[in-house]
Amino acid sequence: MKIKDKLKIKHPAISFEFFPPKSPENENILYETMDSLKGMNPDYASVTFGALGTTSDKSLEYAIEVTKHLDTSVMMHLTCVGFDNDTVDNILSELKDNNIENILALRGDIPADKVDLVKSRKFQYASDLVTYIKNKDEEAFCIGGACYPEKHPESVSMDKDIENLKIKVDTGVDFLVTQLFFDNDMFYRFRDKIAQEGINLPIVAGIMPITNYKQIVRFTDMCSTSIPQKVIDRIADKSDEETAKIGIDIAVEQSNNLIKNGVDGLHYYTLNKSVSTLKVLERLKF
Numbered sequence: 001m002k003i004k005d006k007l008k009i010k011h012p013a014i015s016f017e018f019f020p021p022k023s024p025e026n027e028n029i030l031y032e033t034m035d036s037l038k039g040m041n042p043d044y045a046s047v048t049f050g051a052l053g054t055t056s057d058k059s060l061e062y063a064i065e066v067t068k069h070l071d072t073s074v075m076m077h078l079t080c081v082g083f084d085n086d087t088v089d090n091i092l093s094e095l096k097d098n099n100i101e102n103i104l105a106l107r108g109d110i111p112a113d114k115v116d117l118v119k120s121r122k123f124q125y126a127s128d129l130v131t132y133i134k135n136k137d138e139e140a141f142c143i144g145g146a147c148y149p150e151k152h153p154e155s156v157s158m159d160k161d162i163e164n165l166k167i168k169v170d171t172g173v174d175f176l177v178t179q180l181f182f183d184n185d186m187f188y189r190f191r192d193k194i195a196q197e198g199i200n201l202p203i204v205a206g207i208m209p210i211t212n213y214k215q216i217v218r219f220t221d222m223c224s225t226s227i228p229q230k231v232i233d234r235i236a237d238k239s240d241e242e243t244a245k246i247g248i249d250i251a252v253e254q255s256n257n258l259i260k261n262g263v264d265g266l267h268y269y270t271l272n273k274s275v276s277t278l279k280v281l282e283r284l285k286f
């Protein structure tokens with residue numbers, strides 16, 4: 001089923017994100033995770049895609065596995081930067097052959113040593129990919145796009161980023177998924193601001209339950225997300241075990257506040273582990 005249709009009937013839609021594991025041991029962990037999350041009846045799940053197609057085959061393989069294991073719709077992430085038409089065509093036809101009809105259309109990050117290669121190629125921005133897919137077959141895929149409540153790190157300003165987001169949305173995006181964030185008020189301001197600019201699509205909030213202090217600092221640094229001081233105060237100087245428990249409390253409070261304020265979807269960055277996400281979902285108030 002297309003995610004845009006799920007988002008019309010389920011408020012909020014619940015989804016999980018997985019990444020393709022790189023070793024047999026991690027593959028087992030992913031299957032165990034899916035087994036334990038299955039009972040939560042997610043509305044869909046997504047599988048990430050390595051920049052420049054580094055996990056292309058694996059992403060597709062696991063997207064198929066996730067559909068089977070969770071018995072739900074799947075969305076494959078697809079980064080486009082550096083790709084040519086043939087590469088995109090092959091991926092789209094594999095998705096079609098496997099009945100995968102949801103794509104998160106992304107630019108991807110450009111490795112410093114590949115900037116020249118990327119600049120010579122057709123796909124420079126996620127909007128180029130959305131345009132290409134829509135021109136090929138308007139109805140075949142439901143397309144999500146990424147958005148950044150704290151602005152994309154390369155953007156000079158929030159206004160410019162929203163201007164670019166509007167271009168992307170107008171090429172045919174069906175719904176948006178946010179970068180992970182911890183400050184709901186900032187998200188609500190972003191939601192209001194993009195609505196004022198004429199972006200009226202469902203916005204799915206990206207939630208990452210904190211499990212480990214060093215790890216969350218590394219992730220948030222990587223994606224330029226801020227951690228509010230009040231969150232840092234709760235997890236600083238705590239053991240990993242205590243941090244994971246507090247991380248669940250924080251994600252529950254954040255999710256329930258989002259539900260109260262009419263969020264369209266909650267997308268949990270599981271990191272292929274189930275414990276925290278499961279405990280958060282058990283405490284949601286619909």
Ligand SMILES: Cc1cc2nc3c(=O)[nH]c(=O)nc-3n(C[C@H](O)[C@H](O)[C@H](O)COP(=O)(O)OP(=O)(O)OC[C@H]3O[C@@H](n4cnc5c(N)ncnc54)[C@H](O)[C@@H]3O)c2cc1C
Pocket residue numbers: 047048049050051077078079104105106107108109124125126127146147152153154155160161162164165167168177178179180206
């Ligand atoms: C929910 C989510 C899932 C993700 N999953 C993955 C994944 O699976 N694999 C992966 O490698 N990365 C993933 N990423 C990271 C993402 O690839 C990076 O954040 C990347 O830097 C931007 O991708 P985008 O699709 O948002 O790019 P775009 O929408 O193309 O925007 C990128 C930048 O270019 C600017 N811009 C856009 N259009 C124009 C234009 N026409 N002219 C000038 N400037 C423009 C934007 O303002 C922004 O600063 C994910 C991010 C999110 C939020």
